[in-house]
Amino acid sequence: MKKLPIFESSATLIGTVIGAGILSIPFAMAQVGFWLGLAMLLVLGIFMMLQQLMLAEITLRTPHVHQTPGYSGIYLGKWTKRFNLVISIVARYGSLLAYTVGVGIVLQAILGGTSFFWSVVFYVVGIIFIYFGINIIKRSELILTSFIFILTVAIGFFAWDHLSLANLDFLQPNNMILPYGLFLFAFAGSTAIPLMREQLRGREKTLFRSIIFASVFVFIVYLLFSFFVLGVTGTATTEVATVGLGSKIGPQMVLIGNLLALFTMATSFLTIGLGTKEIFQFDYHIGGVKAWLLTAFVPIVLFVVGARDFVQILGLTGGVLTGIQTLLLVLIFWQARKKGWREPEFTLGPMRVMGALLLLVFTIGAVLTIVNV
Numbered sequence: 308m309k310k311l312p313i314f315e316s317s318a319t320l321i322g323t324v325i326g327a328g329i330l331s332i333p334f335a336m337a338q339v340g341f342w343l344g345l346a347m348l349l350v351l352g353i354f355m356m357l358q359q360l361m362l363a364e365i366t367l368r369t370p371h372v373h374q375t376p377g378y379s380g381i382y383l384g385k386w387t388k389r390f391n392l393v394i395s396i397v398a399r400y401g402s403l404l405a406y407t408v409g410v411g412i413v414l415q416a417i418l419g420g421t422s423f424f425w426s427v428v429f430y431v432v433g434i435i436f437i438y439f440g441i442n443i444i445k446r447s448e449l450i451l452t453s454f455i456f457i458l459t460v461a462i463g464f465f466a467w468d469h470l471s472l473a474n475l476d477f478l479q480p481n482n483m484i485l486p487y488g489l490f491l492f493a494f495a496g497s498t499a500i501p502l503m504r505e506q507l508r509g510r511e512k513t514l515f516r517s518i519i520f521a522s523v524f525v526f527i528v529y530l531l532f533s534f535f536v537l538g539v540t541g542t543a544t545t546e547v548a549t550v551g552l553g554s555k556i557g558p559q560m561v562l563i564g565n566l567l568a569l570f571t572m573a574t575s576f577l578t579i580g581l582g583t584k585e586i587f588q589f590d591y592h593i594g595g596v597k598a599w600l601l602t603a604f605v606p607i608v609l610f611v612v613g614a615r616d617f618v619q620i621l622g623l624t625g626g627v628l629t630g631i632q633t634l635l636l637v638l639i640f641w642q643a644r645k646k647g648w649r650e651p652e653f654t655l656g657p658m659r660v661m662g663a664l665l666l667l668v669f670t671i672g673a674v675l676t677i678v679n680v
Contacts, residue, residue, distance in 0.1 A: 316506045320499045320521035325455055326406055326575025328493025330547045330568050331621050332529055333536035335486035337544040340478040341537050348490055355494035356522040358633050360655055361640040362500045363514050368647025372501045374582055377590035382642035394631050399583040401624035403606040406576040408615050412547055413568045416561060434603045437580040458567040459528050465560050466535040474541030484679045487672050488626025495629045498582030511652040546618045626676030630669040637662045
């Protein structure tokens, strides 16, 4: 039982990271080829794990828990805090919007009706969960994360007889920009790190292991899911991977695949929604109800007025906004090492070269993503 909170903490990060992004990873790989896509997935996954570990060290060097805009204000000044607030909020709104669109598509495939109706139903239920806060979300993340692994195994079982290795044997290196943004979105989960520190209060030494475990778990799920989907659908992989997979295999895969999609997006929606609410509460001292309303209002308005292009939302949010957030995070990390108030329970060692590499890669990626919109 003493180990259970560690798994709960890992489940928070897993549930945040594995969301709408998993549904787009096979499509992204289909644009460049499975093996090149897998190499990109591994490298960007390592970079994003380092980003999350850097944020974890920042939280441990700071007495009070904040989200990234709060740490920007502490270590880089008020103007950077304001800029980071805008980027963080827009990125979180983009994520909540993407999950709303994706869940609508999934529930339509399972239950019929219109995707618009199901998106609205999901949004209302999800935002009510966010209102009640961290305890209910911690419990739901643990349950939903268990379902994610079970359903991934079930997809492999039903897809096995339909696999063809020939569907993995193609290469298109000219299309690398689209996978870049989608992969970054698929690994983004920094909003969960302050929540994890809250969950592990008094046991902060386990935060490092929790992040490593969650990152490895996420990569394995992405690898297996992409292998099964591309092995069946190849270059015909759809933007929402479970839709094309279901049409190839049959009704049982429509149900299982879309249940996986539903659970993954629901977990991410809850944690990112709570993280957005906490930005307003912890970093700007806005009351709970007002913070909740600020979290809930914008994504549903954007959805109603017509922002419903699933892949474009993911690509821009990942390639541009996640990239900018990482750039700021590296700068905060360097300053936190000079100005932090407390001794952290773990440190990453010298990060000058790796930090500079992250700055270079994410700057180039953000620029190329904007150019190729």
